[in-house]
Amino acid sequence: MINKMNKLLTLIFLVAFTIIELRAQEEASTIQPTIMAIPFAKEGSSTRRMYEYSELNRIALTKVKEAFDQRGVNTIDFRAKLKQAQNAEALTEDQEMTLKDEVIRMSGADIYVEIEANKDYSKTGNSVTVIMTAYDAFSGESLANKVSSSPKFNTENFEKLTQKAVEAEVDNLLNTIQDKFNLMIENGRTVTMEIGLEIGIDIDLDSEVDDSGYLLSELIEEWVADNAYKNYYHIQGTSSTKMIFDIVKVPLKDANGRSYRTTKFVIGLRNYLKEKGIKLNRTITGNAIIVTLSSL
Amino acid sequence: MKYSIILFLLLNIVACNKVNMQFQRSGSVNAVEHENSIIVLSSLAQAENSDKAIYFAERNAFENLLFKGIPNTNQESPMVPNENNAMNGNATFFKNLLNNQDYKRFVMDSYTKSNSRSNGLDYVEQIVKIDLRAFRSYLQSEGITKKFGL
Numbered sequence: 496m497i498n499k500m501n502k503l504l505t506l507i508f509l510v511a512f513t514i515i516e517l518r519a520q521e522e523a524s525t526i527q528p529t530i531m532a533i534p535f536a537k538e539g540s541s542t543r544r545m546y547e548y549s550e551l552n553r554i555a556l557t558k559v560k561e562a563f564d565q566r567g568v569n570t571i572d573f574r575a576k577l578k579q580a581q582n583a584e585a586l587t588e589d590q591e592m593t594l595k596d597e598v599i600r601m602s603g604a605d606i607y608v609e610i611e612a613n614k615d616y617s618k619t620g621n622s623v624t625v626i627m628t629a630y631d632a633f634s635g636e637s638l639a640n641k642v643s644s645s646p647k648f649n650t651e652n653f654e655k656l657t658q659k660a661v662e663a664e665v666d667n668l669l670n671t672i673q674d675k676f677n678l679m680i681e682n683g684r685t686v687t688m689e690i691g692l693e694i695g696i697d698i699d700l701d702s703e704v705d706d707s708g709y710l711l712s713e714l715i716e717e718w719v720a721d722n723a724y725k726n727y728y729h730i731q732g733t734s735s736t737k738m739i740f741d742i743v744k745v746p747l748k749d750a751n752g753r754s755y756r757t758t759k760f761v762i763g764l765r766n767y768l769k770e771k772g773i774k775l776n777r778t779i780t781g782n783a784i785i786v787t788l789s790s791l
Numbered sequence: 792m793k794y795s796i797i798l799f800l801l802l803n804i805v806a807c808n809k810v811n812m813q814f815q816r817s818g819s820v821n822a823v824e825h826e827n828s829i830i831v832l833s834s835l836a837q838a839e840n841s842d843k844a845i846y847f848a849e850r851n852a853f854e855n856l857l858f859k860g861i862p863n864t865n866q867e868s869p870m871v872p873n874e875n876n877a878m879n880g881n882a883t884f885f886k887n888l889l890n891n892q893d894y895k896r897f898v899m900d901s902y903t904k905s906n907s908r909s910n911g912l913d914y915v916e917q918i919v920k921i922d923l924r925a926f927r928s929y930l931q932s933e934g935i936t937k938k939f940g941l
Contacts, residue, residue, distance in 0.1 A: 666865040
């Protein structure tokens, strides 16, 4: 009897342990992206000015960050990164304009959300409208847009109105971003690839480089078709000197569950072309791959 | 004696014909208000008695929130992206949550705004206030939905 009980307890323990282990693995496989809220700066004005001179923008940014934090999202403080990125006195006017890119690059944020807050005055009451636009920092692709207005109140307490406007839509903003993530997990991430030739190379993309009877461009396309995630790609155009893939899907994670790096995709193409006697040089910026081919 | 048998049979027939309504999800769930992590919903349902109608209305509110989303609120998209997959893989969880009324843990307030009886059925409009943040965390901790991320 005691023996049976022991067996049963061991079985229960094993089942419980397996469930906990599976949950932990699932949890660990979710990449938690970092998000940074930044003020929207229109043409001709700098991000820093939009933050420092607009109290409403500062409130909106803080409220959005608060809302993200409450939802358990990893956030990056824009103010801290701004301070890190700038030495205000030393920045020229042109540098001010590129400060946004610099802050995003330095922050390491996966997503940045541009926030624009505006006061609306009316006889029936005041309100605040907040525009929130989320972008993938890697590709610059827009992930979600939300416009939210607070209810009208006879008040000058714009902080409260901003909070109301943000709270009304911030969950939907995150839900829409999550929907996009789910699509990315299913369909992969989009990268673009432009293939060109080094000046002076004695072959072009219309040359036959092996005994298969295919042109170099056809061989490259075949390789991309085989190696794109779920074999999904799209060619914008091909000529004897240039090939432009405007969509090549790559997976989000590799076979080991780690983040898939774009370089990995290019390494495969480089090794393939090496066998054909062609050298591949590449530059990768965000989701854009620029490839230059030359002879080995 | 003859009349008693007829009466007995008639009563049996009436008893057998008594309505036993099963829950059916409907879209009759509307947003009353929402702020931050709380959502207040108005849900309509009917059943043969008011207790059952209230249960149906509350369950309807939760099922709409889970599988459909509520327009013009802070939860416009469904909390569970794929109902079939979720239901198939977590039948016991959803049975406890919905059939056994485990959802009540996340109900901050629930009251009947209106109640009427017609054709042997009770029609209720139930106002249900839900702690959305706690509910979302619970779904995540149970592995029904995943945390924000890739």
